[in-house]
Amino acid sequence: MNKKREVRIYGSVYNLKGEDPERMERVAEYVDHIMREVLGDPGKSLATRDAVLAALNIAERWFEGEDEEKKIINELNQRADEILNLLPDRE
Numbered sequence: 001m002n003k004k005r006e007v008r009i010y011g012s013v014y015n016l017k018g019e020d021p022e023r024m025e026r027v028a029e030y031v032d033h034i035m036r037e038v039l040g041d042p043g044k045s046l047a048t049r050d051a052v053l054a055a056l057n058i059a060e061r062w063f064e065g066e067d068e069e070k071k072i073i074n075e076l077n078q079r080a081d082e083i084l085n086l087l088p089d090r091e
Contacts, residue, residue, distance in 0.1 A: 010035040011042035034058050 005021040007014050007028035016024045035054040036042070 031058065
């Protein structure tokens with residue numbers, strides 16, 4: 001069941017719907033944080049160009065996280081292979 005949550009992002013109020021209200025708040029806080037970091041305080045009107053800059057920053061951080069996740073998975077797979085090679089054959 002979708003739940004509703006009112007959040008504030010960059011000075012505006014949005015009504016979100018989703019399964020996890022706490023996650024919706026965390027996501028909204030993150031977007032608000034990035035927009036303030038990229039654009040400063042919300043005292044001026046927001047242009048499409050500004051919104052795109054904020055979105056690009058968020059997407060870049062997403063891709064950085066994905067790259068880091070892939071790196072960790074590769075390292076874990078390599079270590080697992082090394083451990084398996086140390087075990088005696090079970091034939």
